[in-house]
Amino acid sequence: MPSEMTIDRRTALRCMSWAGTAMVWTVAGGIPRARLVGCAEAATKSFSFVQISDSHLGFDKPANPHTTDTLQQALAQVRGLPDRPAFMIHTGDISHLSKPAQFDTCQQMMGATGLAAYTVPGEHDILEEDGKSYLNRFGKGAKGDGWYSFDAGGMHFIGLVNVVNLKGNGLGDLGQEQLEWLEDDVADLSASTPIVVMAHVPLWTVYEPWGWGTADGAQALGYLKRFGSVTVLNGHIHQVMQKIEGHVAFHTARSTAFPQPAPGTAKGPGPMAVPAGELGRRLGIARVSLVSTTAPLAILDTPLI
Amino acid sequence: MTEMMSVADHGRRVLLRRFAAGATVAVLVPVLRARRAGATEPTVSIDNFTFSPTPLTIAPGATVTWVNQDDIPHSIYCQSLNLRSHPMDTSESFAHRFDQPGTFDYICGIHPHMRGRIVVQG
Numbered sequence: 001m002p003s004e005m006t007i008d009r010r011t012a013l014r015c016m017s018w019a020g021t022a023m024v025w026t027v028a029g030g031i032p033r034a035r036l037v038g039c040a041e042a043a044t045k046s047f048s049f050v051q052i053s054d055s056h057l058g059f060d061k062p063a064n065p066h067t068t069d070t071l072q073q074a075l076a077q078v079r080g081l082p083d084r085p086a087f088m089i090h091t092g093d094i095s096h097l098s099k100p101a102q103f104d105t106c107q108q109m110m111g112a113t114g115l116a117a118y119t120v121p122g123e124h125d126i127l128e129e130d131g132k133s134y135l136n137r138f139g140k141g142a143k144g145d146g147w148y149s150f151d152a153g154g155m156h157f158i159g160l161v162n163v164v165n166l167k168g169n170g171l172g173d174l175g176q177e178q179l180e181w182l183e184d185d186v187a188d189l190s191a192s193t194p195i196v197v198m199a200h201v202p203l204w205t206v207y208e209p210w211g212w213g214t215a216d217g218a219q220a221l222g223y224l225k226r227f228g229s230v231t232v233l234n235g236h237i238h239q240v241m242q243k244i245e246g247h248v249a250f251h252t253a254r255s256t257a258f259p260q261p262a263p264g265t266a267k268g269p270g271p272m273a274v275p276a277g278e279l280g281r282r283l284g285i286a287r288v289s290l291v292s293t294t295a296p297l298a299i300l301d302t303p304l305i
Numbered sequence: 306m307t308e309m310m311s312v313a314d315h316g317r318r319v320l321l322r323r324f325a326a327g328a329t330v331a332v333l334v335p336v337l338r339a340r341r342a343g344a345t346e347p348t349v350s351i352d353n354f355t356f357s358p359t360p361l362t363i364a365p366g367a368t369v370t371w372v373n374q375d376d377i378p379h380s381i382y383c384q385s386l387n388l389r390s391h392p393m394d395t396s397e398s399f400a401h402r403f404d405q406p407g408t409f410d411y412i413c414g415i416h417p418h419m420r421g422r423i424v425v426q427g
Contacts, residue, residue: 270375
């Protein structure tokens with residue numbers, strides 16, 4: 001790790017001034033990618049997309065009684081980006097209780113940005129009608145419980161579902177049918193194709209006692225081992241976490257609704273109330289740019305304020 | 306705490322008052338429910354992603370009521386009984402009558418790391 005920390009103070013300050021705030025997180029599995037973001041920013045009209053997550057529309061408890069407003073703020077930030085992203089992804093928990101009105105509101109708000117939105121379901125999105133309420137709105141053309149793939153910007157995107165058939169071991173689960181589909185889906189791709197995987201629950205084990213991981217995630221990642229650049233984008237834990245393992249960069253996004261405690265720092269992973277004025281710093285969006293290096297994609301997390 | 310109180314500004318007082326009010330409500334709900342259900346009807350509270358009490362020992366024929374006191378929905382899933390509750394939002398509840406003796410492990414169907422056990426002893 002220390003050998004990777006090549007960013008110097010001057011570069012760090014430059015990144016901060018470009019971002020306009022000291023609260024910007026520039027992460028892509030580590031600081032070197034933060035530097036890439038800074039360099040890429042000046043140069044690129046390159047391909048980029050935006051990730052939002054865990055909007056929990058319908059949640060109205062003290063941790064954030066205004067989840068529609070904070071989603072609106074996040075989407076305004078997306079609209080305000082200097083370079084228009086190619087599309088938006090939502091990594092699940094669109095709604096709080098899978099209610100049609102909650103889905104509709106989010107769909108309309110995302111649609112108003114003029115960007116196509118690709119989604120994967122969170123456990124809060126499949127509480128009604130065995131997930132059909134989600135699938136009918138967001139699952140067009142998807143397989144099984146809502147998994148799919150597509151190509152864009154020279155990359156291969158894979159949307160996985162790891163919130164159905166949760167097992168007693170407490171972790172997310174992909175299941176055999178989806179794993180077989182995944183193996184088949186990437187079989188004919190060249191190893192130089194950058195891969196982006198989206199799923200709600202982290203595919204890597206962040207914190208097992210709270211179920212923050214996917215039981216058969218390692219098997220899925222096994223199918224992606226031969227690829228030179230794999231970026232795994234998750235939500236669920238309402239905070240930024242990242243790690244890099246070989247050619248795989250793991251990244252979890254902030255929520256647009258409410259923060260959750262860092263692993264093990266509270267009795268449970270419930271919504272965390274923060275002092276007035278601080279909420280916006282704990283919520284936000286992530287922007288992902290393709291840069292032509294052998295490193296994984298560059299990810300820039302931006303808080304709402 | 307005393308020191309904190311001495312420098313407390315208006316905002317903090319409001320927050321503390323709200324917190325106190327919230328705490329009172331949270332405590333009252335199960336008490337009221339227990340009274341309504343009668344003293345013999347056991348209640349399992351769901352708070353901070355934890356079932357409590359667990360394990361819970363009851364007599365055959367007793368009805369267990371689960372009450373969700375979290376800001377997040379939870380559900381009850383007991384595989385051996387093929388028992389599955391609706392998602393309970395904050396302060397919603399679910400009840401099930403246990404007739405047969407035995408040990409019944411259950412989880413939250415939404416957060417399966419949450420585990421509980423009901424022991425029915427004749």
